[in-house]
Amino acid sequence: MKKTNSQKLRLGSFVLIGTILFILGVYLIGQRQNMFKKTFSISAYFQNVNGLQKGNNVRYSGIEIGTVKDITMINDSTIKIDMNIDEKIITHIKKDAIATIGSDGLVGNMIVNIVPGKGISEVIRNGDIITSYSKIGTDDIMSTLNTSTENAAILTAELLKITNNITKGEGTIAVLLNDTIMARDLKQSIANLKNASYGASSTITELKGIISSVKTNDDTILGMLLNDTISGGKLKTIVDNLETSSTEIESVLQNINAVVEDFNTSEGTYNYIVRDTSLVNSLKSTLENINEGTDKFNQNMEALKHNFLTRGYFRKLEREDKKKENPN
Numbered sequence: 080m081k082k083t084n085s086q087k088l089r090l091g092s093f094v095l096i097g098t099i100l101f102i103l104g105v106y107l108i109g110q111r112q113n114m115f116k117k118t119f120s121i122s123a124y125f126q127n128v129n130g131l132q133k134g135n136n137v138r139y140s141g142i143e144i145g146t147v148k149d150i151t152m153i154n155d156s157t158i159k160i161d162m163n164i165d166e167k168i169i170t171h172i173k174k175d176a177i178a179t180i181g182s183d184g185l186v187g188n189m190i191v192n193i194v195p196g197k198g199i200s201e202v203i204r205n206g207d208i209i210t211s212y213s214k215i216g217t218d219d220i221m222s223t224l225n226t227s228t229e230n231a232a233i234l235t236a237e238l239l240k241i242t243n244n245i246t247k248g249e250g251t252i253a254v255l256l257n258d259t260i261m262a263r264d265l266k267q268s269i270a271n272l273k274n275a276s277y278g279a280s281s282t283i284t285e286l287k288g289i290i291s292s293v294k295t296n297d298d299t300i301l302g303m304l305l306n307d308t309i310s311g312g313k314l315k316t317i318v319d320n321l322e323t324s325s326t327e328i329e330s331v332l333q334n335i336n337a338v339v340e341d342f343n344t345s346e347g348t349y350n351y352i353v354r355d356t357s358l359v360n361s362l363k364s365t366l367e368n369i370n371e372g373t374d375k376f377n378q379n380m381e382a383l384k385h386n387f388l389t390r391g392y393f394r395k396l397e398r399e400d401k402k403k404e405n406p407n
Contacts (some may be wrong), residue, residue, distance in 0.1 A: 092136050093374060117161040117165075118145065118165060118166055119163075119166055119169060119206075120148060120161055120162065120206060121161075121172075121206070121207050121208070121209060122159055122160055122161050122162070123159075123162070123178040123191075123207045123208065123211040123365040124153070124157055124158065124160075124208070125157075125160060125211050125213055126156055126157065126158070126213050127158070127176075127213055128158050128160065129180050129189055131147060131150065131160070131180055131189040131190075131191065132150070132189070133148070133149065133150060134145070134147060135147045135188055135189055135190055135226055136188075136190045136191075137162045137163075137164065137190065137193065138190055138193065139168060139171070139176075139192075139194075139196065142168075144164050144165050144168045144193075145162055145163045145164040145165055145168075146162070146163055147160060147191060148161040148163045149161040149163055157192045160191065161180075169204075170202060172193065172195075172202070172203045173196055173200040173202060173203060174194065174196075174200045174201050174202075174203050174209065175195075175197075175198050175200040175210070175267060176193050176194065176203065176209050176210070177193070177194050177196060177212050178191055178194050178210070178212070179191070179193075179194070179211070180192070180213070193209070209403055230376070318383060318389060318392060318393075321379075321383075323374075324376075325373075325376055325377065325380060328373055328376070329373065332366075332369060332370065332373060335366065335369075
């Protein structure tokens with residue numbers, strides 16, 4: 080059976096349209112896979128690709144610049160991703176750029192996002208490896224939320240137990256909340272502490288006033304001793320005289336002891352006088368009184384050395400004595 084011209088025309092049209100569609104499909108697929116563009120390859124290492132597949136898009140600052148060329152498992156914790164990048168964009172990507180894996184929208188395909196680095200770096204070259212950053216996956220987030228929810232439930236249950244115990248009047252907190260007498264006592268204690276604080280502040284203010292008046296007032300003995308240099312000089316003279324008198328009394332006692340020793344060892348009238356019981360007792364009593372007076376005098380001198388009004392003077396005398404002993 081011979082074919083008519085109309086059948087031949089329809090057949091030719093069908094073949095032509097099919098060829099055009101095939102060429103268009105090949106072009107679109109090749110365009111998507113960057114088969115008809117000049118490209119260069121870069122790589123990045125990740126611990127988890129989160130469902131990324133070959134052919135997924137690669138974006139730089141939100142602009143599609145290429146596709147995922149290959150995904151290779153290096154070891155149990157490292158995955159290498161090779162990417163084909165449009166050669167036109169090479170001048171914009173630096174070596175300090177960072178690659179991350181994200182999703183195209185909420186439920187879209189996974190993509191590789193490349194973000195610029197913050198420093199100054201060289202332009203990337205073909206075959207370079209850029210730094211990667213692994214984001215927390217959805218499963219990890221859900222696991223964390225599940226743990227947090229369980230902890231919140233346990234905490235809520237424990238808080239409910241505590242609240243029930245407080246409501247029933249069990250425990251110290253319940254006693255504090257329900258016992259009105261203790262509440263009044265606590266309130267009174269706080270009021271007393273407040274009054275004590277005010278009293279302490281008032282006392283400190285009065286002490287400041289007293290100290291200020293002592294520093295500026297010469298009418299009182301303490302103020303005169305602190306501010307009057309003439310009185311200080313007189314006090315220094317008195318202390319010098321007391322120390323001189325103490326030395327002289329000690330010398331007199333030594334002479335008396337020597338005389339008594341002579342009396343005890345000599346013969347004749349002196350020996351007789353010394354051996355007289357009443358006379359000896361009287362003389363002994365006199366010596367004891369003198370020694371006791373000297374001891375008390377020395378104690379008074381020691382007290383003056385430690386008194387806050389005169390100890391500065393005695394320390395000055397000690398320093399002067401040391402300078403005399405060690406002139407160098």
